[in-house]
Amino acid sequence: MTTTAERPASVRTADARVDVPTLEQHLLGRYADLRRSARAIVADPAFQKIEGQPYAEHRERVLTQLRRLVAETDVLRAFPTALGGADDHGGSLARFEELVAGDPSLQIKAGVQWGLFASAILHLGTADHHERLLRDAMFLQVPGAFAMTETGHGSDVASIGTTAEYDAATQEFVLHTPFRGAWKDYLGNAATHGTAAVVFAQLITAAPGGERVNHGVHAFYVPIRDAVTGEFLPGVGGEDDGFKGGLNGIDNGRLWFDHVRVPRRDLLNRYGDVAADGTYSSPIENPGRRFFTMLGTLVQGRVSLDGAATNASKLALAIAVTYANQRRQFAGADDDEVVLLDHGEHQRRLLPLVAEAYASTYAHEELLAAFDDVFSGRADTPATRADLETLAATLKPTSTWTAMRTIQTCREACGGAGFLAENRLVGLHQDLDVYVTFEGDNTVLYQLVAKRLLGDYAKGLKLHSAGDMARLVAERAADAALHRTPLVRAAQTIADVGDARRSVGQLRDESTQRQLLTDRVETMVAEAAAALAPARSLPPAAAAALFEAHQHELIEAARAHAERVQWEAFTRALATVDDPGTRRVLTRLRDLFGLTLVERHLAWYLIHGRLSAGRARTVSSYIDRLLVRLRPHAQDLVDAFGYGPEHLRAAIASGAEQVRQEEARAWNRAQRASGEAAVPERHVRG
The missing domain is CATH 1.20.140.10 (Butyryl-CoA Dehydrogenase, subunit A, domain 3)
Incomplete structure (x- = not known):
């Protein structure tokens, strides 16, 4: 980064100045120490994306990174203290959001494992599930998929086609995919690594009169692969989604189920249970409210995407503004080329986006506070949960769309250099693209x-x-x-x-x-x-x-x-x-x-x-x-965003451009001083 002392006097003003360290602390917010510790992790090249790496290798690299996170870092903060966590929900998300600086695939795969799969067991399950299933999910002994989305139903979760019909004779649910559009799709960990999944399906029981009753969408814990051979278990099948437009460090895939039998105890039954005789019960009588309550427990995915997208915008802006303060283009009045950021249109392109990044940062800090208040139990009421869900649904679209616009503008503002993979911007654009349509379109x-x-x-x-x-x-x-x-x-x-x-x-x-x-x-x-x-x-x-x-x-x-x-x-x-x-x-x-x-x-x-x-x-x-x-x-x-060269990892923001520009200016000055400079044709009189 360029320090204030290194900048020419022409860019300083007498009426105002920025205390960069203090502002950095202000932006890092309540979880400043946790954010810094996460940034220290991704400063290690072992946690950084290798641009252009074949996607099969990229997937294995990210899985290795996750295993290192478990072994070496404080990665389980959101989980109960009794299980090795810290009951710190806001701090946990603040750390995960920072992983985007290393590799967005790492941030999202971590979100799949701990923010979706393990959190579904925690928030939708009960004590029995926590005791039997949660620890292995937390410590990555069981890599898991979150099988909600279907090929035919994305954001319309209430209409998914997968069914789980209760068989009272065996006390099992029969999990089934009745048609192709009901295949679970786009699931992280499904293509290769996952050995279990939390599967969402329409829960069907038989009423006393023999009538089949659909109680709506519920979640089930379902083993999907043999942990040793990696082969699908009987009745389970799937496909690899293959190469994607971004996030290729995640093994997204599809799953289907052919009358797979799931023990009654593996229904995650915090909000809906089925007795041995098939009697359905729920603490929430209204089916619609029950459905939204279940989904509301998983709001952290939207919260973390808001933060990660904001961080990606800040990375892009730090690269583009640093380059624009060093790169020169077009001669000014004194024949010296002008720094890009001194051009009015360049300011118009980038500075409003810097302002948006600040607004997004401060809004996200408030969203994190609301999330932590609810999930810590300090302020957990139906009203505060509804407010949290609305705020997350408000900010996640705004920040993810802004990130796409910001990264693209920064890419264009860096010209051809911005299109080189080594300068991160095209890679960020590809990886962040899907943020606008997952965890809620x-x-x-x-x-x-x-x-x-x-x-x-x-x-x-x-x-x-x-x-x-x-x-x-x-x-x-x-x-x-x-x-x-x-x-x-x-x-x-x-x-x-x-x-x-x-x-x-x-x-x-x-x-x-x-x-x-x-x-x-x-x-x-x-x-x-x-x-x-x-x-x-x-x-x-x-x-x-x-x-x-x-x-x-x-x-x-x-x-x-x-x-x-x-x-x-x-x-x-x-x-x-x-x-x-x-x-x-x-x-x-x-x-x-x-x-x-x-x-x-x-x-x-x-x-x-x-x-x-x-x-x-x-x-x-x-x-x-x-x-x-x-x-x-x-x-x-x-x-003040607080990202160093090890986080930006862009050649054009490394200071190399400043060296090139100074070399060129020194050569031109020497040419003029020696009188050896060629005279422009327009200055030659006929």
């Missing part, structure tokens, strides 16, 4: 968030009659008319004319940014609620069609909500920064984040009359001013 997750927003909105308004809804619609129509009235827009424009400072002052005001972001969310939710209100009195098919017609608006409302959540987290974090210079720079970075969101949605603000055309222009012009003010601090801001 991003679009589906945003849809869940939108439904929660609509539910909270309806509860807040306590709409009990058609008259209430009619009044709401009328009020919203009046509000829209007010904001869209030309007179109101003209008044705002007149207020701004001749005094751009007043407009800028309002835009950088925290309350103004909050109002703009909040108003957009609330308006979008209210408009969607009004549009969907007739669904309550429509036949099911017509109601479903109405919902589909407005699905896009719902997803955009969820996106707006996610942006506001991140902005609020950034703003709360600002209040905890003590160093005045650092706080001043971070405030500008927060303003850049907030106003970039407003600029991104300027059409909405103009159409809905929230901004005049004049003030809309001021948004963009003030962003340009912020970029100029933040440019001198760009290297400090990415250095």
Whole structure:
């Protein structure tokens, strides 16, 4: 990394400076020591990805890395102390998220083994399962798969086709794959390494009258391979998913079951049990609530993906900004080539993404705190679990989509050098690509968030009659008319004319940014609620069609909500920064984040009359001013991410580019000083 002392005076400013070590500690958050210890692990080349390694070798390398994690590191923090863990749920995820810097395949395979397979036994099983099965899963004696997703049903888990029908005569479940689309698919550890799986299936029992009853999706512990020979057990089959677009250190595969008999005791029965005679019971009577409660216990996958994706964005930005501060291109006024980051468009490409990375970091820290509060038991209620699930569904899509956009922009900003595998960016892009569709497809997750927003909105308004809804619609129509009235827009424009400072002052005001972001969310939710209100009195098919017609608006409302959540987290974090210079720079970075969101949605603000055309222009012009003010601090801001050369592992961020540029500049200066430099043709007079 480049230190402040090494940078030329031209990139320093008198009005603000960043205390990099203090800011790094601030960004690392509550689990700073655990994050540093994880970064020390992936600083070891033995835990780092070898670009271009054949995928069969890559898989074995990652399995070896997992075994080393068990033997040499504190990898079981989330599990009970009595079993060798630490009952530290938030700290455990904070460590796992950092593995992405070594190899995303390592981070995800660790998540499969401990965050999904072993955690399903822990959270969906009971004392008997913990005693019999959990320890071997924790210590990797039994590598396991998490067999939920099916070829024909990805995010729609409730509709999976695999069945587990209870046979009271033998006290066994008969696990069966009735058709090809019900094959379990994309499962880590399924292709080669897994010897058992937690399999999700529709639990079917016989009622007293002989009627077969489907109690919905439940989880079963199922051995799938002989631990010695590696061969599938009788009735179990599968395929290797083969080479993928990324994450090829994970042995993803498919599984199917042909009337495999599973002992009754291997139903993970915390939320649903079957007695010897076939009687079904559950502590949660409502089937829908039971289903979502079971899935909610596995929310840590989404939480960890949010953190890992944010870390990947920071790695990419550290590489691209470091390169942009050293690489020179195109001559300036003094015939010396200009550092890339001094070009205005380069600042426009990278610095708003740095601001997003900070917002994502602070929002993730709050998500980790909420996760730890619930899973530690300190604040474990149905309401807090619902809030946690909503927050995870809000942030995971946002950070994973942002990571893809960030890595691609960084790749382009590094030109051809960014396309070389040695500079990490293409590899990160390939590995992070699938993050947007696993542990919940991003679009589906945003849809869940939108439904929660609509539910909270309806509860807040306590709409009990058609008259209430009619009044709401009328009020919203009046509000829209007010904001869209030309007179109101003209008044705002007149207020701004001749005094751009007043407009800028309002835009950088925290309350103004909050109002703009909040108003957009609330308006979008209210408009969607009004549009969907007739669904309550429509036949099911017509109601479903109405919902589909407005699905896009719902997803955009969820996106707006996610942006506001991140902005609020950034703003709360600002209040905890003590160093005045650092706080001043971070405030500008927060303003850049907030106003970039407003600029991104300027059409909405103009159409809905929230901004005049004049003030809309001021948004963009003030962003340009912020970029100029933040440019001198760009290297400090990415250095504060805390990743060293051993984590970045990119030749263009190693300092080699700085050496090349200085060599070239020295040669050109010597040529000019000696008078031996060739004269450009345009300077030759005819």
